[in-house]
Amino acid sequence: MRRRRFIGLVGGAAASATLWPLAARAQQDLPVIGLLHAGSREENAKRLASFQKGLADAGFVEGQNVTIEYRWASGRNDDLPAMAADLVRRRVSVITTPGSTAAAVVASAATTTIPVVFSSGTDPVALGLVTSLRRPGGNVTGITSLNAELAAKRLGLLRELVPKAARYFALVKPTSELAAPFVRDLLGAAASLDITVDVLNADTADQIDAAFAGIPKSPGNVMVFGPEGFFYIHRARIADLALRGGLSTMFDVRDYVDAGGLASYGSDYLDLMELTGNYVARVLKGAKPADLPVQQATKFEFVINRKTARALGIEIPPTVLATADDVID
Structure with a gap:
């Protein structure tokens, strides 16, 4: 092998070794959303797209400036506590449960420190998710459809x-x-x-x-x-x-x-999913769930x-x- 080519190969390998850790660090530095849901991704494709639209409208695009860790129980609600615990261990930036009341209840019980943004089909005060619609008061807020x-x-x-x-x-x-x-x-x-x-x-x-x-x-x-x-x-x-x-x-x-x-x-569920994505974005930008009133559906x-x-x-x-x-x- 010619000396010049050998040096080029070594130099290229060194450059790659330098770039890969930088790329990995950049990926790790992105805020991470933990999405917990009792259903499956396939069954909720349209709703997930609306949630992502709500995020994007507020400036967060998956894979660009935010990462999403998905946990789908696919109808096995007994799996939700372990999934929520895993997201807590990973110290995600926020946990969200768009369109899944069962997941919202589990997520709120799993952590008192990580922000939780839900969308629920019934009164979140009665469920014990928040103490008040106007001032939730803890680490949990979100959207309610009251369906x-x-x-x-x-x-x-x-x-x-x-x-x-x-x-x-x-x-x-x-x-x-x-x-x-x-x-x-x-x-x-x-x-x-x-x-x-x-x-x-x-x-x-x-x-x-x-x-x-x-x-x-x-x-x-x-x-x-x-x-x-x-x-x-x-x-x-x-x-x-x-x-x-x-x-x-x-x-x-x-x-x-x-x-x-x-x-x-x-309620118009696609609209609810957009609102949920927007609320998650507000939390990522620094808003505290305790100060974000629970929004109620307005489109039916x-x-x-x-x-x-x-x-x-x-x-x-x-x-x-x-x-x-x-x-x-």
Whole structure:
């Protein structure tokens, strides 16, 4: 080997050895977001994109000036505590739980020092996440959709959609933090409308199947679903079971309707995810969660699947169609 070429190789290797540690240090110096979620990445792709948009709008782009450590439980909520503990050990800059109430509860219990930014489907004060909406007072703040408290509105809309409903059912995940407020509001609304609602429980996929199997097949039966990430994972399966069973369904988010459910009413989840990303960015810039009031959803949408309505033999009243924010054909 010629001497000049040998020196060049040595020099190049030395330069590379110098550059790699610099690059590694630069990567390590980026703030790290720990994202904890009870669902899966695949099922939440659109929501994750909206969260990242909220971050980017506030100046943080993943891989450029911020790193995100993802922890997806994929429906195995029992895995969440270990995942949260791992993020705490890694000393991430902030933990966020966009669209996952179960993850929010676990994250807030895992640390009193690392900031936690949640988006929750029910009252975060009742959950014990914060002491006050206006002044959270600790290391936790975020966004609330209050979807669990909209059960009365959904029941009323379902009654307008199917005015001659024979029987009303509701499906909840009994171990969910969202179950109790949903059932409380639903039964209160049902009593005021002189409606009897049979509440069914499902904690597993097999129990979802069993719940549907136990409902008499009738075109006059309707079902309202509790807001729950576990059901969201199985939304296509639920829509199919409902259609085959002749059940008219009402959900909390439009994704179920996109999958074949009849209707949904609730907060605009993509907007909520953007707000969550923006709040995480504010914390990364130095804002303290204790000083950031919990934001409440301001955008709501009523969505109807007209194709599903036709399959169920439902004639949607013109007055109901006129109030829908979107109609899927």
